[in-house]
Amino acid sequence: MYIYADNAATTKTSEAAIRAMTKVMEETWGNPSSLHSTGQRAKEVLEGAREKAAALLGCEPREITFTSGGSEADNMAIVSAAKNGARKNKKHIVSTAFEHHAVLHTLKKLEKEGFEVTYVEVPENGVVTVESIRDAIREDTCLVTVMFANNEIGTLQPIAEIGAVCREKKVPFHTDAVQAVGHVYVNVKEQNIDMLSLSAHKFHGPRGIGLLYAKRGIILSNLIEGGAQERGKRAGTEDIASIVGMVTAMEEAVRTIDEHAALLIPKRDRLIAGLSKIPHSTLNGDPEKRLPGNVNMSFEGVEGESLLLLLDDRGIEASSGSACTSGSLDPSHVLLAIGRPHEVAHGSLRLTFDADVTDEQIDYVIKNVGEVVEYLRNMSPLWFAKVEGRKEFYL
Amino acid sequence: MALYSDKVMDHFRHPRNVGKIEDADAVGEVGNAVCGDIMKIYLKIENDIITDVKFETFGCGSAIASSSMATELIKGRPVSEALELSNKAVAEALDGLPAHKMHCSVLAEEAIKKALLDYYTKNNIPYDESIFAGLDEEIESHHD
Numbered sequence: 001m002y003i004y005a006d007n008a009a010t011t012k013t014s015e016a017a018i019r020a021m022t023k024v025m026e027e028t029w030g031n032p033s034s035l036h037s038t039g040q041r042a043k044e045v046l047e048g049a050r051e052k053a054a055a056l057l058g059c060e061p062r063e064i065t066f067t068s069g070g071s072e073a074d075n076m077a078i079v080s081a082a083k084n085g086a087r088k089n090k091k092h093i094v095s096t097a098f099e100h101h102a103v104l105h106t107l108k109k110l111e112k113e114g115f116e117v118t119y120v121e122v123p124e125n126g127v128v129t130v131e132s133i134r135d136a137i138r139e140d141t142c143l144v145t146v147m148f149a150n151n152e153i154g155t156l157q158p159i160a161e162i163g164a165v166c167r168e169k170k171v172p173f174h175t176d177a178v179q180a181v182g183h184v185y186v187n188v189k190e191q192n193i194d195m196l197s198l199s200a201h202k203f204h205g206p207r208g209i210g211l212l213y214a215k216r217g218i219i220l221s222n223l224i225e226g227g228a229q230e231r232g233k234r235a236g237t238e239d240i241a242s243i244v245g246m247v248t249a250m251e252e253a254v255r256t257i258d259e260h261a262a263l264l265i266p267k268r269d270r271l272i273a274g275l276s277k278i279p280h281s282t283l284n285g286d287p288e289k290r291l292p293g294n295v296n297m298s299f300e301g302v303e304g305e306s307l308l309l310l311l312d313d314r315g316i317e318a319s320s321g322s323a324c325t326s327g328s329l330d331p332s333h334v335l336l337a338i339g340r341p342h343e344v345a346h347g348s349l350r351l352t353f354d355a356d357v358t359d360e361q362i363d364y365v366i367k368n369v370g371e372v373v374e375y376l377r378n379m380s381p382l383w384f385a386k387v388e389g390r391k392e393f394y395l
Numbered sequence: 396m397a398l399y400s401d402k403v404m405d406h407f408r409h410p411r412n413v414g415k416i417e418d419a420d421a422v423g424e425v426g427n428a429v430c431g432d433i434m435k436i437y438l439k440i441e442n443d444i445i446t447d448v449k450f451e452t453f454g455c456g457s458a459i460a461s462s463s464m465a466t467e468l469i470k471g472r473p474v475s476e477a478l479e480l481s482n483k484a485v486a487e488a489l490d491g492l493p494a495h496k497m498h499c500s501v502l503a504e505e506a507i508k509k510a511l512l513d514y515y516t517k518n519n520i521p522y523d524e525s526i527f528a529g530l531d532e533e534i535e536s537h538h539d
Binding site for chain 2: 322379
Protein backbone atom coordinates (compact mmCIF):
# COMPACT_ATOMS: atom_id res chain seq x y z
CA MET A 1 0.00 0.00 0.00
CA TYR A 2 1.17 3.55 -0.69
CA ILE A 3 0.01 6.48 1.43
CA TYR A 4 1.28 10.00 1.02
CA ALA A 5 0.69 11.45 4.49
CA ASP A 6 2.81 14.58 4.24
CA ASN A 7 0.35 17.08 2.79
CA ALA A 8 1.46 19.75 5.27
CA ALA A 9 4.85 19.63 3.52
CA THR A 10 3.36 19.86 0.07
CA THR A 11 0.35 18.66 -1.87
CA LYS A 12 -0.04 17.12 -5.30
CA THR A 13 -0.85 19.77 -7.90
CA SER A 14 -4.49 19.46 -8.93
CA GLU A 15 -5.37 18.55 -12.52
CA ALA A 16 -7.43 21.71 -12.89
CA ALA A 17 -4.44 23.82 -11.79
CA ILE A 18 -2.12 22.04 -14.24
CA ARG A 19 -4.61 22.53 -17.09
CA ALA A 20 -5.06 26.21 -16.26
CA MET A 21 -1.30 26.73 -16.07
CA THR A 22 -0.67 24.97 -19.36
CA LYS A 23 -3.30 27.13 -21.01
CA VAL A 24 -1.61 30.31 -19.76
CA MET A 25 1.80 29.14 -20.96
CA GLU A 26 0.39 28.31 -24.38
CA GLU A 27 -1.93 31.26 -24.87
CA THR A 28 -1.16 34.20 -22.61
CA TRP A 29 2.61 34.10 -22.27
CA GLY A 30 3.02 37.83 -22.82
CA ASN A 31 4.62 40.25 -20.39
CA PRO A 32 1.80 42.09 -18.60
CA SER A 33 3.92 45.23 -18.50
CA SER A 34 3.99 45.40 -22.32
CA LEU A 35 1.68 47.86 -24.00
CA HIS A 36 0.86 45.69 -27.03
CA SER A 37 -2.07 43.30 -27.31
CA THR A 38 -0.11 40.17 -26.36
CA GLY A 39 1.07 41.90 -23.19
CA GLN A 40 -2.34 43.30 -22.39
CA ARG A 41 -4.02 39.91 -22.78
CA ALA A 42 -1.59 38.59 -20.17
CA LYS A 43 -2.36 41.60 -17.97
CA GLU A 44 -6.07 40.78 -18.15
CA VAL A 45 -5.45 37.21 -17.04
CA LEU A 46 -3.23 38.41 -14.21
CA GLU A 47 -5.77 40.93 -12.95
CA GLY A 48 -8.58 38.40 -13.33
CA ALA A 49 -6.64 36.03 -11.07
CA ARG A 50 -6.09 38.81 -8.54
CA GLU A 51 -9.82 39.56 -8.46
CA LYS A 52 -10.65 35.91 -7.85
CA ALA A 53 -8.05 35.59 -5.09
CA ALA A 54 -9.41 38.74 -3.45
CA ALA A 55 -12.99 37.46 -3.60
CA LEU A 56 -11.92 34.17 -2.01
CA LEU A 57 -10.17 35.96 0.86
CA GLY A 58 -12.77 38.68 1.35
CA CYS A 59 -10.60 41.65 0.36
CA GLU A 60 -10.02 44.09 -2.51
CA PRO A 61 -7.86 43.09 -5.51
CA ARG A 62 -5.44 45.94 -4.86
CA GLU A 63 -4.77 44.53 -1.40
CA ILE A 64 -3.15 41.43 -2.94
CA THR A 65 0.57 41.21 -3.73
CA PHE A 66 1.77 38.05 -5.44
CA THR A 67 4.98 36.60 -4.00
CA SER A 68 7.21 33.57 -4.49
CA GLY A 69 5.45 31.79 -1.63
CA GLY A 70 4.55 31.92 2.03
CA SER A 71 8.05 32.68 3.27
CA GLU A 72 8.41 35.78 1.12
CA ALA A 73 4.95 36.96 2.13
CA ASP A 74 5.78 36.49 5.84
CA ASN A 75 9.08 38.34 5.44
CA MET A 76 7.44 41.19 3.57
CA ALA A 77 4.56 41.58 6.02
CA ILE A 78 6.76 41.63 9.10
CA VAL A 79 9.53 43.83 7.71
CA SER A 80 6.94 46.29 6.38
CA ALA A 81 5.08 46.52 9.69
CA ALA A 82 8.38 46.95 11.53
CA LYS A 83 9.45 49.82 9.27
CA ASN A 84 6.07 51.47 9.63
CA GLY A 85 6.36 51.10 13.39
CA ALA A 86 9.90 52.45 13.56
CA ARG A 87 8.72 55.65 11.86
CA LYS A 88 6.45 56.24 14.85
CA ASN A 89 9.09 55.04 17.30
CA LYS A 90 7.16 51.83 17.93
CA LYS A 91 9.62 48.97 18.00
CA HIS A 92 7.85 46.17 19.83
CA ILE A 93 6.32 43.08 18.19
CA VAL A 94 4.07 40.40 19.69
CA SER A 95 4.28 36.86 18.36
CA THR A 96 4.25 33.28 19.65
CA ALA A 97 6.92 30.72 20.38
CA PHE A 98 5.67 28.23 17.79
CA GLU A 99 5.52 30.27 14.59
CA HIS A 100 6.98 29.02 11.32
CA HIS A 101 10.68 29.79 10.82
CA ALA A 102 9.78 32.24 8.04
CA VAL A 103 8.27 34.36 10.82
CA LEU A 104 10.66 33.49 13.68
CA HIS A 105 13.85 34.08 11.71
CA THR A 106 12.54 37.40 10.37
CA LEU A 107 11.76 38.43 13.96
CA LYS A 108 15.27 37.36 15.07
CA LYS A 109 16.71 39.57 12.36
CA LEU A 110 14.62 42.51 13.57
CA GLU A 111 15.72 41.89 17.17
CA LYS A 112 19.31 42.37 16.01
CA GLU A 113 18.21 45.65 14.46
CA GLY A 114 16.87 46.93 17.77
CA PHE A 115 13.29 45.67 17.83
CA GLU A 116 11.94 43.93 20.89
CA VAL A 117 9.78 40.83 20.43
CA THR A 118 7.48 39.23 23.00
CA TYR A 119 7.01 35.53 22.22
CA VAL A 120 3.76 34.62 23.91
CA GLU A 121 3.83 31.20 25.56
CA VAL A 122 1.83 28.44 23.97
CA PRO A 123 -0.28 26.25 26.30
CA GLU A 124 0.04 22.47 26.14
CA ASN A 125 -2.95 22.15 23.81
CA GLY A 126 -1.20 24.31 21.21
CA VAL A 127 -3.86 27.04 21.17
CA VAL A 128 -2.71 30.49 22.29
CA THR A 129 -5.13 32.47 24.40
CA VAL A 130 -6.54 35.80 23.33
CA GLU A 131 -5.78 37.14 26.82
CA SER A 132 -2.09 36.30 26.52
CA ILE A 133 -1.92 38.30 23.29
CA ARG A 134 -3.88 41.18 24.81
CA ASP A 135 -1.55 41.25 27.83
CA ALA A 136 1.53 41.33 25.62
CA ILE A 137 0.45 44.36 23.58
CA ARG A 138 2.12 47.62 24.68
CA GLU A 139 1.94 51.27 23.73
CA ASP A 140 4.92 50.77 21.43
CA THR A 141 3.68 47.56 19.77
CA CYS A 142 3.78 47.91 15.98
CA LEU A 143 2.72 44.38 15.00
CA VAL A 144 1.01 41.25 16.27
CA THR A 145 1.79 38.16 14.20
CA VAL A 146 0.14 34.84 15.08
CA MET A 147 -0.21 31.89 12.74
CA PHE A 148 -3.67 30.73 11.69
CA ALA A 149 -2.94 27.00 11.95
CA ASN A 150 0.26 25.46 13.21
CA ASN A 151 2.21 23.59 10.55
CA GLU A 152 3.30 20.74 12.81
CA ILE A 153 0.52 20.08 15.27
CA GLY A 154 -2.28 21.57 13.17
CA THR A 155 -3.84 23.57 16.00
CA LEU A 156 -6.17 26.42 15.02
CA GLN A 157 -5.69 29.76 16.73
CA PRO A 158 -8.48 32.16 17.78
CA ILE A 159 -7.68 34.44 14.87
CA ALA A 160 -10.87 36.50 14.68
CA GLU A 161 -10.70 37.20 18.43
CA ILE A 162 -7.01 38.15 18.33
CA GLY A 163 -7.82 40.35 15.34
CA ALA A 164 -10.57 42.07 17.33
CA VAL A 165 -8.15 42.81 20.18
CA CYS A 166 -5.64 44.24 17.70
CA ARG A 167 -8.34 46.45 16.17
CA GLU A 168 -9.27 47.69 19.61
CA LYS A 169 -5.62 48.42 20.42
CA LYS A 170 -5.00 49.82 16.93
CA VAL A 171 -2.12 47.44 16.24
CA PRO A 172 -1.72 45.83 12.78
CA PHE A 173 -2.37 42.09 12.86
CA HIS A 174 -0.61 39.63 10.53
CA THR A 175 -1.35 35.94 10.28
CA ASP A 176 0.67 33.25 8.54
CA ALA A 177 -2.25 31.31 7.06
CA VAL A 178 -0.13 28.97 4.93
CA GLN A 179 -1.62 25.84 6.50
CA ALA A 180 -5.12 27.22 6.81
CA VAL A 181 -6.27 28.60 3.47
CA GLY A 182 -8.21 25.98 1.54
CA HIS A 183 -8.52 23.80 4.65
CA VAL A 184 -10.57 25.93 7.04
CA TYR A 185 -12.73 29.04 6.55
CA VAL A 186 -10.64 32.17 6.08
CA ASN A 187 -12.05 35.66 5.49
CA VAL A 188 -9.84 38.62 6.26
CA LYS A 189 -12.70 41.06 6.71
CA GLU A 190 -14.80 38.92 9.03
CA GLN A 191 -11.75 37.74 10.96
CA ASN A 192 -10.21 41.19 11.50
CA ILE A 193 -6.98 40.33 9.68
CA ASP A 194 -4.78 43.18 8.43
CA MET A 195 -2.14 41.07 6.73
CA LEU A 196 -2.17 37.43 5.65
CA SER A 197 0.38 35.15 3.99
CA LEU A 198 -0.45 32.07 1.97
CA SER A 199 1.31 29.56 -0.23
CA ALA A 200 -0.24 27.77 -3.23
CA HIS A 201 1.35 24.36 -2.84
CA LYS A 202 -0.37 23.69 0.46
CA PHE A 203 -3.75 23.49 -1.27
CA HIS A 204 -2.86 21.64 -4.49
CA GLY A 205 -1.46 24.63 -6.33
CA PRO A 206 2.08 24.85 -7.75
CA ARG A 207 5.21 25.44 -5.66
CA GLY A 208 7.02 28.79 -5.85
CA ILE A 209 3.97 31.02 -5.65
CA GLY A 210 2.02 32.65 -2.87
CA LEU A 211 0.58 35.97 -1.91
CA LEU A 212 0.42 38.63 0.74
CA TYR A 213 -2.82 40.35 1.58
CA ALA A 214 -2.22 43.74 3.18
CA LYS A 215 -5.13 45.95 4.15
CA ARG A 216 -5.35 49.24 2.33
CA GLY A 217 -3.35 51.88 4.18
CA ILE A 218 -0.57 49.55 5.29
CA ILE A 219 2.60 50.69 3.56
CA LEU A 220 4.54 47.75 2.17
CA SER A 221 8.33 47.77 1.88
CA ASN A 222 10.01 46.09 -1.06
CA LEU A 223 12.11 43.02 -0.51
CA ILE A 224 12.92 42.98 -4.23
CA GLU A 225 13.70 46.20 -6.07
CA GLY A 226 13.33 46.65 -9.80
CA GLY A 227 10.38 47.17 -12.13
CA ALA A 228 6.99 48.56 -11.22
CA GLN A 229 5.17 45.23 -10.98
CA GLU A 230 2.69 44.70 -8.14
CA ARG A 231 2.14 48.45 -7.70
CA GLY A 232 5.89 48.87 -7.44
CA LYS A 233 6.07 46.73 -4.32
CA ARG A 234 7.45 43.50 -5.73
CA ALA A 235 9.67 43.69 -8.80
CA GLY A 236 10.02 40.89 -11.34
CA THR A 237 7.89 39.83 -14.31
CA GLU A 238 4.80 38.14 -12.94
CA ASP A 239 4.65 34.34 -13.13
CA ILE A 240 1.13 34.35 -14.50
CA ALA A 241 0.96 30.59 -15.07
CA SER A 242 1.74 29.92 -11.41
CA ILE A 243 -0.59 32.71 -10.26
CA VAL A 244 -3.45 31.25 -12.31
CA GLY A 245 -2.58 27.74 -11.10
CA MET A 246 -2.69 29.01 -7.51
CA VAL A 247 -6.03 30.75 -7.88
CA THR A 248 -7.56 27.76 -9.70
CA ALA A 249 -6.44 25.44 -6.88
CA MET A 250 -7.60 27.93 -4.26
CA GLU A 251 -11.10 28.15 -5.77
CA GLU A 252 -11.36 24.36 -5.77
CA ALA A 253 -10.01 24.02 -2.23
CA VAL A 254 -12.16 26.77 -0.74
CA ARG A 255 -15.29 25.42 -2.46
CA THR A 256 -14.74 21.95 -0.99
CA ILE A 257 -13.65 22.90 2.56
CA ASP A 258 -16.81 21.63 4.29
CA GLU A 259 -17.10 18.54 2.15
CA HIS A 260 -13.45 17.61 2.74
CA ALA A 261 -13.62 18.35 6.46
CA ALA A 262 -16.63 16.04 6.73
CA LEU A 263 -14.62 13.27 5.06
CA LEU A 264 -11.39 13.88 6.96
CA ILE A 265 -12.42 14.56 10.54
CA PRO A 266 -13.92 11.11 11.30
CA LYS A 267 -10.86 9.43 9.76
CA ARG A 268 -8.47 11.72 11.60
CA ASP A 269 -10.19 11.00 14.90
CA ARG A 270 -10.24 7.25 14.26
CA LEU A 271 -6.51 7.36 13.51
CA ILE A 272 -5.82 9.34 16.69
CA ALA A 273 -7.87 6.83 18.70
CA GLY A 274 -6.06 3.92 17.06
CA LEU A 275 -2.56 5.30 17.60
CA SER A 276 -3.39 6.38 21.15
CA LYS A 277 -3.76 2.70 22.02
CA ILE A 278 0.01 2.36 21.66
CA PRO A 279 1.25 2.48 25.28
CA HIS A 280 3.15 5.60 26.36
CA SER A 281 2.05 7.70 23.42
CA THR A 282 0.32 11.06 23.20
CA LEU A 283 -1.44 13.30 20.74
CA ASN A 284 0.33 16.62 20.24
CA GLY A 285 -2.09 19.52 20.01
CA ASP A 286 -5.76 19.97 20.81
CA PRO A 287 -7.93 17.04 19.68
CA GLU A 288 -10.66 19.30 18.28
CA LYS A 289 -9.18 22.71 17.50
CA ARG A 290 -6.98 21.28 14.75
CA LEU A 291 -6.82 21.00 10.98
CA PRO A 292 -9.09 18.27 9.59
CA GLY A 293 -6.18 16.32 8.09
CA ASN A 294 -3.52 16.66 10.81
CA VAL A 295 -2.42 13.96 13.25
CA ASN A 296 0.71 14.48 15.35
CA MET A 297 1.71 11.85 17.90
CA SER A 298 4.72 11.19 20.12
CA PHE A 299 5.84 7.70 21.08
CA GLU A 300 8.13 7.42 24.05
CA GLY A 301 11.42 5.54 23.65
CA VAL A 302 11.69 5.78 19.86
CA GLU A 303 13.37 8.29 17.60
CA GLY A 304 11.46 9.91 14.75
CA GLU A 305 13.85 9.46 11.86
CA SER A 306 14.08 5.68 12.31
CA LEU A 307 10.33 5.61 12.51
CA LEU A 308 9.99 7.56 9.25
CA LEU A 309 12.48 5.41 7.35
CA LEU A 310 10.79 2.17 8.38
CA LEU A 311 7.34 3.56 7.59
CA ASP A 312 8.64 4.67 4.19
CA ASP A 313 9.73 1.07 3.57
CA ARG A 314 6.10 0.12 4.19
CA GLY A 315 4.77 2.78 1.82
CA ILE A 316 3.79 5.36 4.42
CA GLU A 317 5.31 8.79 3.81
CA ALA A 318 5.19 11.07 6.85
CA SER A 319 7.36 13.54 8.76
CA SER A 320 8.74 14.02 12.25
CA GLY A 321 9.87 16.74 14.61
CA SER A 322 13.00 14.85 15.64
CA ALA A 323 16.33 16.66 15.49
CA CYS A 324 17.62 14.17 12.95
CA THR A 325 14.96 15.19 10.46
CA SER A 326 15.20 18.91 11.14
CA GLY A 327 18.84 19.25 10.15
CA SER A 328 19.61 20.82 13.52
CA LEU A 329 20.53 19.32 16.84
CA ASP A 330 17.34 20.37 18.55
CA PRO A 331 13.99 18.76 17.98
CA SER A 332 10.93 20.68 16.82
CA HIS A 333 10.60 24.12 18.41
CA VAL A 334 6.83 23.66 18.19
CA LEU A 335 6.81 20.55 20.36
CA LEU A 336 9.22 22.15 22.82
CA ALA A 337 6.96 25.24 22.91
CA ILE A 338 3.96 23.17 24.00
CA GLY A 339 6.11 21.75 26.79
CA ARG A 340 7.11 18.36 25.42
CA PRO A 341 10.48 17.20 26.80
CA HIS A 342 13.24 16.81 24.20
CA GLU A 343 13.06 13.05 24.02
CA VAL A 344 9.29 13.09 23.52
CA ALA A 345 9.75 15.62 20.73
CA HIS A 346 12.40 13.36 19.13
CA GLY A 347 9.80 10.58 19.04
CA SER A 348 7.14 12.50 17.14
CA LEU A 349 5.30 11.55 13.98
CA ARG A 350 3.25 13.93 11.83
CA LEU A 351 0.71 12.47 9.42
CA THR A 352 -1.14 14.96 7.24
CA PHE A 353 -3.81 13.67 4.90
CA ASP A 354 -5.62 14.73 1.80
CA ALA A 355 -9.39 14.28 1.53
CA ASP A 356 -9.00 11.20 -0.67
CA VAL A 357 -7.53 9.07 2.14
CA THR A 358 -9.47 5.81 2.59
CA ASP A 359 -10.53 3.84 5.66
CA GLU A 360 -8.29 0.99 4.51
CA GLN A 361 -5.32 3.36 4.47
CA ILE A 362 -6.12 4.56 7.98
CA ASP A 363 -6.26 0.94 9.18
CA TYR A 364 -2.97 0.23 7.45
CA VAL A 365 -1.32 3.24 9.14
CA ILE A 366 -2.61 2.23 12.59
CA LYS A 367 -1.32 -1.33 12.18
CA ASN A 368 2.06 -0.41 10.74
CA VAL A 369 2.88 2.46 13.07
CA GLY A 370 2.10 0.13 15.97
CA GLU A 371 4.41 -2.56 14.60
CA VAL A 372 7.28 -0.22 13.81
CA VAL A 373 7.09 1.52 17.21
CA GLU A 374 7.17 -1.86 18.93
CA TYR A 375 10.10 -3.02 16.80
CA LEU A 376 12.13 0.12 17.55
CA ARG A 377 11.29 0.01 21.25
CA ASN A 378 12.63 -3.53 21.36
CA MET A 379 16.08 -2.26 20.46
CA SER A 380 15.92 0.96 22.46
CA PRO A 381 17.99 1.16 25.65
CA LEU A 382 15.91 4.20 26.62
CA TRP A 383 12.71 2.16 26.40
CA PHE A 384 14.18 -0.68 28.47
CA ALA A 385 15.43 1.80 31.09
CA LYS A 386 11.85 3.05 31.45
CA VAL A 387 10.23 -0.37 31.44
CA GLU A 388 12.71 -1.59 34.05
CA GLY A 389 12.07 1.45 36.22
CA ARG A 390 15.53 3.01 35.92
CA LYS A 391 14.00 6.04 34.20
CA GLU A 392 10.59 7.65 34.53
CA PHE A 393 8.01 7.62 31.79
CA TYR A 394 6.86 11.04 30.63
CA LEU A 395 3.77 9.75 28.85
CA MET B 396 15.99 7.32 0.41
CA ALA B 397 19.04 8.88 -1.12
CA LEU B 398 20.09 10.39 2.20
CA TYR B 399 22.00 7.22 3.07
CA SER B 400 24.18 4.72 1.22
CA ASP B 401 22.78 1.27 0.44
CA LYS B 402 25.05 -0.14 3.11
CA VAL B 403 23.67 2.19 5.80
CA MET B 404 20.14 1.26 4.77
CA ASP B 405 21.01 -2.44 4.81
CA HIS B 406 22.41 -2.23 8.35
CA PHE B 407 19.51 -0.04 9.43
CA ARG B 408 16.86 -2.37 7.99
CA HIS B 409 18.64 -5.55 9.05
CA PRO B 410 20.75 -4.62 12.05
CA ARG B 411 23.28 -7.25 13.10
CA ASN B 412 23.77 -8.20 16.76
CA VAL B 413 20.73 -6.46 18.21
CA GLY B 414 19.87 -7.36 21.77
CA LYS B 415 21.24 -7.87 25.25
CA ILE B 416 23.82 -10.21 26.74
CA GLU B 417 22.48 -11.07 30.17
CA ASP B 418 25.85 -12.24 31.56
CA ALA B 419 27.94 -9.69 29.70
CA ASP B 420 31.54 -9.22 30.80
CA ALA B 421 31.33 -5.53 29.98
CA VAL B 422 28.70 -2.92 29.16
CA GLY B 423 29.10 0.60 27.78
CA GLU B 424 26.41 3.22 27.28
CA VAL B 425 26.84 6.65 25.69
CA GLY B 426 24.63 9.47 24.47
CA ASN B 427 21.50 10.84 26.09
CA ALA B 428 17.80 11.09 25.45
CA VAL B 429 17.84 14.88 25.18
CA CYS B 430 20.10 14.66 22.12
CA GLY B 431 18.01 11.87 20.65
CA ASP B 432 20.56 9.07 20.61
CA ILE B 433 21.70 6.47 23.11
CA MET B 434 23.89 3.46 22.35
CA LYS B 435 24.51 0.54 24.63
CA ILE B 436 27.07 -2.15 23.86
CA TYR B 437 27.31 -5.54 25.60
CA LEU B 438 30.49 -7.63 25.32
CA LYS B 439 31.45 -11.23 26.07
CA ILE B 440 35.23 -11.47 26.35
CA GLU B 441 37.20 -14.72 26.64
CA ASN B 442 41.01 -14.84 26.68
CA ASP B 443 41.12 -11.24 25.53
CA ILE B 444 38.95 -12.01 22.49
CA ILE B 445 35.51 -10.46 22.00
CA THR B 446 33.51 -13.62 21.51
CA ASP B 447 30.11 -11.99 21.42
CA VAL B 448 28.71 -8.50 21.13
CA LYS B 449 25.19 -7.08 21.17
CA PHE B 450 23.81 -3.59 21.01
CA GLU B 451 20.70 -1.57 21.80
CA THR B 452 20.24 1.83 20.21
CA PHE B 453 17.73 4.64 20.53
CA GLY B 454 18.39 6.93 17.62
CA CYS B 455 18.16 7.73 13.95
CA GLY B 456 18.83 5.46 10.99
CA SER B 457 22.53 6.16 10.91
CA ALA B 458 22.85 5.61 14.67
CA ILE B 459 21.35 2.14 14.34
CA ALA B 460 23.45 1.36 11.25
CA SER B 461 26.64 2.62 12.95
CA SER B 462 25.98 0.44 15.99
CA SER B 463 25.34 -2.57 13.80
CA MET B 464 28.48 -2.04 11.72
CA ALA B 465 30.65 -1.36 14.77
CA THR B 466 29.57 -4.63 16.39
CA GLU B 467 30.41 -6.50 13.19
CA LEU B 468 33.85 -4.91 13.09
CA ILE B 469 34.83 -5.98 16.62
CA LYS B 470 33.17 -9.37 16.86
CA GLY B 471 35.81 -12.11 17.16
CA ARG B 472 38.61 -9.52 17.42
CA PRO B 473 41.09 -9.09 20.27
CA VAL B 474 40.33 -6.34 22.80
CA SER B 475 43.42 -4.41 21.67
CA GLU B 476 42.04 -4.19 18.13
CA ALA B 477 38.58 -3.13 19.30
CA LEU B 478 40.24 -0.34 21.26
CA GLU B 479 41.68 1.00 18.05
CA LEU B 480 38.39 1.07 16.18
CA SER B 481 37.85 4.64 15.00
CA ASN B 482 34.62 6.34 14.07
CA LYS B 483 36.13 6.91 10.64
CA ALA B 484 36.52 3.18 10.13
CA VAL B 485 32.86 2.65 11.05
CA ALA B 486 31.73 5.37 8.63
CA GLU B 487 33.97 4.06 5.84
CA ALA B 488 32.67 0.52 6.31
CA LEU B 489 29.19 1.96 5.80
CA ASP B 490 30.30 3.61 2.52
CA GLY B 491 30.16 6.98 4.22
CA LEU B 492 27.71 8.96 6.32
CA PRO B 493 26.27 12.42 5.62
CA ALA B 494 28.41 15.10 7.34
CA HIS B 495 25.75 15.95 9.93
CA LYS B 496 25.49 12.25 10.83
CA MET B 497 29.17 11.63 11.52
CA HIS B 498 28.50 11.98 15.26
CA CYS B 499 26.60 8.66 15.07
CA SER B 500 29.84 6.87 14.17
CA VAL B 501 31.58 8.74 17.00
CA LEU B 502 28.97 7.43 19.41
CA ALA B 503 29.60 3.88 18.19
CA GLU B 504 33.35 4.23 18.75
CA GLU B 505 32.78 5.68 22.20
CA ALA B 506 30.21 3.10 23.24
CA ILE B 507 32.77 0.38 22.52
CA LYS B 508 35.53 2.26 24.34
CA LYS B 509 33.27 2.73 27.32
CA ALA B 510 32.44 -0.99 27.40
CA LEU B 511 36.14 -1.84 27.24
CA LEU B 512 36.89 0.58 30.07
CA ASP B 513 34.22 -1.24 32.06
CA TYR B 514 35.98 -4.52 31.27
CA TYR B 515 39.38 -3.23 32.42
CA THR B 516 37.94 -1.70 35.58
CA LYS B 517 35.90 -4.77 36.56
CA ASN B 518 38.83 -7.09 36.08
CA ASN B 519 41.44 -4.81 37.63
CA ILE B 520 43.44 -4.84 34.43
CA PRO B 521 45.88 -1.95 34.21
CA TYR B 522 45.28 0.29 31.21
CA ASP B 523 46.56 3.38 29.53
CA GLU B 524 44.26 6.13 30.81
CA SER B 525 45.02 8.35 27.85
CA ILE B 526 42.99 6.05 25.59
CA PHE B 527 39.86 6.86 27.56
CA ALA B 528 40.72 10.40 28.49
CA GLY B 529 37.87 12.81 28.07
CA LEU B 530 35.44 10.10 26.97
CA ASP B 531 32.50 11.47 28.92
CA GLU B 532 33.35 15.09 28.24
CA GLU B 533 33.59 14.39 24.53
CA ILE B 534 30.25 12.66 24.50
CA GLU B 535 28.60 15.60 26.18
CA SER B 536 30.14 18.10 23.82
CA HIS B 537 28.82 16.56 20.61
CA HIS B 538 25.51 18.22 21.06
CA ASP B 539 26.43 21.55 22.55
